[in-house]
Amino acid sequence: MHHFAVPTAVPSAPAQLLADAKRPVHTPAGLVGDTPVLWVGEPFTASGSGFWAKLEGHNPGGIxxxxxxxxxxxxxxxxxxxxxxxxxxxxxxxxxxxxxxxxxxxxxxxxxxxxxxxxxxxxxxxxxxxxxxxxxxxxxxxxxxxxxxxxxxxxxxxxHPDAWCPDQYHNPDNVAAYRPLAHELVAQLGRIDALVVSVGTGGHSAGIGTVLRGFFPGLRIVGVDTTGSTIFGQPAGTRLMRGLGSSIYPGNVAYGLFDEVHWVAAPESVWAARALARCRYATGGWSVGAVALVARWLAGRMPAESRIVAVFPDGLQRYVGTVFDDTYCRRHGLLGHEPASDPHEITHPSEATVTCWTRCTTVVDPLGATRGQQRPAEVSR
The missing domain is CATH 3.40.50.1100 (Rossmann fold)
Known part of the structure; x- marks a missing residue:
């Protein structure tokens, strides 16, 4: 059982009280960043294994x-x-x-x-x-x-000719924005061996992964998508999950970064998000559940000393009427589907249309002939 640390000495000067506190901010933008990391171990993971979760839900609105x-x-x-x-x-x-x-x-x-x-x-x-x-x-x-x-x-x-659209799917600033997050992770953990990250617009996976790969050339990067998404070469299908996946091909997805990709179905994500809430308190919605499921599996297969980071894009508040609502989940057939111990495996994204948690170690840009990016991942990593 973990206990709160009890101070053993009273600070000698008022300034010492602020040593570990966030500085006052003058604009709402100052509330963003410097989010915590939390250890996620048993009982969510197997005994002796676990991963670190970067809790982006501590930003005012999320990642x-x-x-x-x-x-x-x-x-x-x-x-x-x-x-x-x-x-x-x-x-x-x-x-x-x-x-x-x-x-x-x-x-x-x-x-x-x-x-x-x-x-x-x-x-x-x-x-x-x-x-x-x-x-x-x-x-x-x-x-x-x-x-x-x-x-x-x-x-x-x-x-409205004076209006401006960020175009998050193709704007390179969407990638550059996540350098500080990557730097926070390096400062917080020192060494990182694997990154598990959801993929939607491709912004935070590319931004964080590129910077961390620069620090740690052997970093294993695992992308997490949803069934029914076209990003990694699957046919478009009905997608209940929001926040990850896409029915278009975002230009910000850095296919060359990924060592493997996992597709996760909605019931599996719901199981993981709810399990996290019960045993670690910190949880979130569709993306968090899917990422946590994959990070849990990876933690059980990498050496115990490995440092695995999973990025949790938001918290649970917006999902109280969906992921954490029994009526909603029953209506969509999302309850009672504990995931398998291991994902299904396919050798290429075009091999089969996936409908449940599935892993592939060949990462292909569906527009490879157009964008010139196609990279088979190293299965041995």
Whole structure:
């Protein structure tokens, strides 16, 4: 059992009381960053194994606070975004909160385009922060809800020439924004042997992975996607999970970084997120559950002294009506599906359409002929 440390001496000067405290901040942007890492071990993992979780839910809105602030600041510096001009973007939620924060910080009105899958809690939070929420009514016949949202954004930009869209899927600033997060991990842990990270727009996986690989050339990087996502070469399918996966091909995905990819299904993610909540208190939604499941498996197969980091993009608050709601989960058939001890294995993403937790050590850019990136991963790593 762990206990709180009891101070044995009274500080001799008031300044010493602030030695471990965060400094006062003058703008909301100062609330972002310097998030904690938490050890996740048994009973979530097998005895003697575990991993470190980077808790990005300790940011005001989640991990995408970092990229929203960075993209807006960079656009203002270049002159692409003029003072007071509107921000317009497509989002399933988390970036919306980050843009709301950036809008308040820098003085920009914000409009986000989403779809009926956005949780009412998230829509309410965005509205509370002064963000206009527009919702598309029908999915695009090929690109699904994601493409439908992007088309609405294009229409808004055409109607408001002074508006600016961050385009999180293809904006390289979305990648650069995560350097500080990677530096925090190095400072907090000293050495990192493996990184487990979800992949959606490709921003934080590329940004964190590139920096950490520079520090640790032998770093094993494991990407986590959802079933029904096209990012790593699977056919598009119905996706219940939000925050990871895509029905388009984001330009920010750094395929050459990954040693392997895992696809996780919604019921498996729900099991892991709920198990985390019960045994470690720190948890989150779809992305956190999927990442934790893969990190748990990896921790049981790498040497006990290995330092594995899993990035948890947000907390559980926005998921109280979905992942942690029994009625919702029963309606979608998400309960009672404890994952297998090991993932299914395929040798190439085109080998089969995956419907449950599946691993592949050949990582291929589906647009390889166009983008020139295709890299078989090293199975021995």
């Amino acid at each position: 995408k606070d970092r990229t929203a602030l960075y993209m807006v600041q960079a656009a203002r510096r270049r002159g692409d975004l003029l003072p007071g001009s509107p921000l317009v973007e497509s989002t399933s939620g988390t970036l919306g909160l980050g843009l709301a924060l950036a809008g308040v910080t820098y003085g920009h009105p914000v409009t986000v385009v989403t779809d009926p899958g956005m949780e009412p809690l998230m829509s309410g939070l965005l509205t509370a922060y002064g963000t206009e929420v527009q919702m598309v009514a029908t999915p695009h016949p090929v690109g699904g809800w994601q493409q439908a949202r992007r088309q609405r954004v294009e229409g808004l930009l055409a109607a």
